[in-house]
Amino acid sequence: MGKPIIIVKNLVKKFEDVTAVDNLSLQIAKGELFGLLGPNGAGKTTTINVLRGLLKPTSGLVIINGLDVQREAAKVKELIGVCPQDTPVYNYLTGRENAELFGNLYGVPEEKLKDEVDALLRRIGLAGDADRRVGQYSGGMKRRLSLVMALVHDPEIAFLDEPTVGMDPQSRHAIWDLILDLKKRGKTIVLTTHYMEEAENICDRVGVIDHGKLIALGSPAELIRQYESKNLEEVFIRLTGRKIREDA
Amino acid sequence: MKLQRITALVGKDIKKLLREPALLFLLILFPIMLTLVFGFSFGAIGGAQQTTFQIGIVNMNAENLYPQYAQNFIANLTSVQMLKIQVYSDNETAQLDLVQGKIQAVLIIPEDFGESCHAFQAAPNDPAKWINITIPLYLDSGSMLATQAIPSVIQQILATTIYGNQQAVFPQPIHLVPSLVGVSKRTAFDYMAPGLFAYASIFLTITVAQSFTSDRENGMLRRINTTPTTATEFMISQAFSNMIIGVIQAILIFVTAYALGFRPEVEASSMMLAFVMMLIFSLCNVGFGLITATLAKSSSAATGIAFIFILPQMFLGTFVGAALSSIAQVAGHFVPSYYVTDAFTSLLLRKASITSPTVLLDLATTSFSSLTVLAFGVLLFRKYGKA
Numbered sequence: 001m002g003k004p005i006i007i008v009k010n011l012v013k014k015f016e017d018v019t020a021v022d023n024l025s026l027q028i029a030k031g032e033l034f035g036l037l038g039p040n041g042a043g044k045t046t047t048i049n050v051l052r053g054l055l056k057p058t059s060g061l062v063i064i065n066g067l068d069v070q071r072e073a074a075k076v077k078e079l080i081g082v083c084p085q086d087t088p089v090y091n092y093l094t095g096r097e098n099a100e101l102f103g104n105l106y107g108v109p110e111e112k113l114k115d116e117v118d119a120l121l122r123r124i125g126l127a128g129d130a131d132r133r134v135g136q137y138s139g140g141m142k143r144r145l146s147l148v149m150a151l152v153h154d155p156e157i158a159f160l161d162e163p164t165v166g167m168d169p170q171s172r173h174a175i176w177d178l179i180l181d182l183k184k185r186g187k188t189i190v191l192t193t194h195y196m197e198e199a200e201n202i203c204d205r206v207g208v209i210d211h212g213k214l215i216a217l218g219s220p221a222e223l224i225r226q227y228e229s230k231n232l233e234e235v236f237i238r239l240t241g242r243k244i245r246e247d248a
Numbered sequence: 249m250k251l252q253r254i255t256a257l258v259g260k261d262i263k264k265l266l267r268e269p270a271l272l273f274l275l276i277l278f279p280i281m282l283t284l285v286f287g288f289s290f291g292a293i294g295g296a297q298q299t300t301f302q303i304g305i306v307n308m309n310a311e312n313l314y315p316q317y318a319q320n321f322i323a324n325l326t327s328v329q330m331l332k333i334q335v336y337s338d339n340e341t342a343q344l345d346l347v348q349g350k351i352q353a354v355l356i357i358p359e360d361f362g363e364s365c366h367a368f369q370a371a372p373n374d375p376a377k378w379i380n381i382t383i384p385l386y387l388d389s390g391s392m393l394a395t396q397a398i399p400s401v402i403q404q405i406l407a408t409t410i411y412g413n414q415q416a417v418f419p420q421p422i423h424l425v426p427s428l429v430g431v432s433k434r435t436a437f438d439y440m441a442p443g444l445f446a447y448a449s450i451f452l453t454i455t456v457a458q459s460f461t462s463d464r465e466n467g468m469l470r471r472i473n474t475t476p477t478t479a480t481e482f483m484i485s486q487a488f489s490n491m492i493i494g495v496i497q498a499i500l501i502f503v504t505a506y507a508l509g510f511r512p513e514v515e516a517s518s519m520m521l522a523f524v525m526m527l528i529f530s531l532c533n534v535g536f537g538l539i540t541a542t543l544a545k546s547s548s549a550a551t552g553i554a555f556i557f558i559l560p561q562m563f564l565g566t567f568v569g570a571a572l573s574s575i576a577q578v579a580g581h582f583v584p585s586y587y588v589t590d591a592f593t594s595l596l597l598r599k600a601s602i603t604s605p606t607v608l609l610d611l612a613t614t615s616f617s618s619l620t621v622l623a624f625g626v627l628l629f630r631k632y633g634k635a
Contacts, residue, residue: 052474074476082474088467092267093260104256105475133267149471 002029005157005188006051011060013046013212020046022212024060028190028205033183035203036192037232039240043212044192045085048159051190052082064157078106081155085162085192087146091135095126098134099148106153113152120148123181125174140167147175157188164198176202196233206232210240249484253477257485258492264459265493271455279448279497280504286444287508290436301398302332302351304342314362321357321409328405346386352394354386355402365410441505441512442592443567445522446585448497449529450561452490456537457550459486460629465547483626487534494530498523512596521602522595525614529588532618538625542633561585584617 004027013021021043028034038044049055051062053073062069064076089098096117103113121130124144134142147163160179164172172195180202182189193199199206200220208216208223216223216239220232229235265271303325309318326333334351336342342354364379371377385402388394463469472482502510536557544550562568564576565585572580580586591610594600600607 054470054474074478077474077476080474082471084467084471084474086467088463088471090260090264090468092264097260097263101256101260102475104252105472105477107250107252107476110252 002031004028005030005032005065006190007061007063008047008051009061009063011047011050011062012058013043013050013055014058019212021050021057024209024212024214026207026214026217028188030188031183031186033179033189033191033202033204035199035206036190036209037196037199037206037236038192038209042209044209045161046212047209048082048161048190048192052080052159053077079156081106081150081153081158083147083150083158083160083163085165087139087142089134089142089145089149092133094131094133095121095137095141095145095148096130098145099152102149103152106155108153116152116154117148120151123174123178124148125171140171143167144171144175147178151178151182155187157190158182160189160191162192162194165194172198196231196236200232208236208239215239249478249481250476253481254485254488257477257482258488261459261485261489262492274451275448275455275493275497276500278451279444279501282447283441283444283501283504284508286440287437287505287510290440300330300332301353301394301401302334303398303402304334304336304345304351304354305357306336306339306342306354307357308359309357309361312359312362314366317362317365317409318357321361321406324405324409325355325402328401331401343386346388352388353398353402354384356384356386358383368410435509437505437508438510438597440567441501441510442596443565443589444501444505445498445526445592446529446588447562447566447568448501449494449526449533449588450558450566450585452493452530452533453536453540453557454551454554456486456490456534457540457544457554458547460538460541460633461544461547461550464541464633479630487531487622490530490534491527494526494533495523498526513599514596517602518595518600521607521611522592525588525591525611528611528615528618529584531622532584532614535618535621535623535625538629538633539621542625542628565589584614584621587613587617 006026006028008024008026011021011024012019024043024047036044036047046055050057051064051069053069053076056070065079067076067079069076090101093101099117099121100113103117108116118127118130121127124147126141126144126148129137129141134145137145143163143166147160150160151158163179164175167175176198179189179191183204191199191203203220205217205219206223207214216227216235218226223229223235224231227235227238229238265275305322305325307318307322309315322333322335325331334345336345336354339354339356342351345351346354358381360379360381361383364381367377367379383406385399387398460469463472537554540550540554540557544553560579561583562585563572564580565583565587566589587610591607591614594604594607594610595602
């Protein structure tokens with residue numbers, strides 16, 4: 001593993017008497033595509049929300065690019081791009097306007113912004129619908145747009161929370177291509193997913209979380225070998241005792 | 249603080265206003281429709297129609313000395329376009345018509361009217377030789393316009409009849425106040441127009457509350473929170489957006505009211521101050537919107553809760569308040585919209601200057617209350633409303 005850009009040390013996040021993240025420690029290298037796997041309610045999104053500075057940890061430490069996420073949140077926000085699970089977009093704006101709005105919020109220079117947005121929309125297959133209002137988009141199109149909004153400022157680290165959920169295979173592959181292109185350009189990506197084949201195909205390493213605990217960590221090939229399984233899905237069943245989509 | 253972020257968020261809000269039909273109706277079309285409805289109902293469309301008053305006259309001087317003075321007086325009154333004169337032979341019949349609303353005033357020309365006029369003409373510079381009399385004028389107390397307009401018009405005609413073009417001081421308790429004659433040109437709509445400005449702006453409370461609650465519901469606030477945009481930049485953008493909407497509302501209401509005959513004779517500085525008041529007042533409604541968004545669990549609940557802040561402002565602080573009980577009118581002093589309406593009335597109807605104490609007090613009170621409500625709203629939302 002190369003130089004770590006994300007360091008999580010003994011992270012605990014409790015909501016009243018429920019422990020959502022339980023003493024989680026891991027490191028993610030610069031340029032790595034890291035998959036966070038787990039059934040619904042396992043603590044994936046809570047972990048991502050702590051990593052992106054949205055939730056304050058109960059205890060523990062999160063360091064991103066040498067910056068304490070809690071103490072230096074403003075600087076961390078400039079480094080990261082977040083594609084949340086719930087696809088928040090403005091329905092009354094066009095796809096292009098949504099992307100440009102977030103480009104402006106991230107401070108992308110005006111002269112670069114239009115080209116960045118055009119390139120991303122084209123890349124993700126939304127160029128033809130860029131000037132339509134988002135209210136007319138399908139769910140899958142909104143998810144793709146949401147990804148554009150997260151990446152418009154070309155962040156060093158991207159947190160992608162279930163970016164391909166509910167998408168048709170063609171759209172999913174378009175997203176994978178985009179993610180792999182980010183990786184090729186040296187970006188660090190933290191991806192949560194329900195799709196085992198997705199994690200197996202594109203992730204460098206995966207971490208399996210269940211009940212807030214990290215129960216396995218390694219490359220898909222390592223985990224398959226270690227647990228003597230045919231694929232990652234089988235590894236997951238062995239680890240958690242259930243199929244991932246049963247909870248999804 | 250980055251201007252790029254603020255202008256992007258303001259642009260987004262303005263697009264929302266123009267593209268969301270419900271918002272466009274509530275903030276733009278509703279105020280215009282309200283102004284049109286009130287203008288048609290209570291005003292003079294295009295200024296072409298002039299208000300007229302039915303005046304009953306009982307001439308007790310007809311059979312007495314010097315009847316020509318009373319005849320001249322009646323002729324002068326008849327020549328005024330806005331007065332429709334009906335001569336009665338007795339006071340009882342005239343009073344009956346007044347009570348039944350057929351006429352709006354009864355003027356009694358006393359028996360010694362001619363003698364009084366003659367005495368004055370004989371010795372205009374010797375008050376000791378004048379015969380002082382009183383002219384009873386009964387007015388329809390149910391008509392705001394009649395009570396304000398008729399006395400001043402009759403005083404002026406009376407003075408012209410007696411003194412000609414001399415600028416003399418009328419020797420009776422009724423004093424000539426020529427400036428009041430202007431009031432007679434006004435319609436009921438003119439008195440309502442200042443309140444319409446505050447009335448329209450009050451509804452910003454709903455849209456601000458809905459905007460914040462729906463952004464919270466769909467995760468947009470959280471998403472924006474992961475960008476470098478600071479809470480201050482976000483709140484400033486909200487304030488700017490709503491100030492712009494407030495000014496657009498004011499311009500549209502003014503243009504609509506003007507088209508319906510509202511003609512305030514004011515200087516540019518007064519108009520400027522009126523628009524500044526609207527800017528400041530819109531901040532107050534942003535504050536109430538934020539308080540509403542903090543209290544409301546969902547965007548649909550926000551609409552209902554917003555009326556907790558809208559109704560008192562609407563009933564106690566706009567044109568509606570003029571028709572309320574004295575207690576309600578006192579209560580009006582506790583809502584910010586009252587001071588906006590009062591300032592607009594002073595500037596547009598009373599022709600007060602921008603430095604008059606009343607206007608300055610209204611400005612100071614509106615500013616203080618608006619900024620206080622805004623600050624309270626921001627603090628409350630930041631502490632309890634974001635979750």
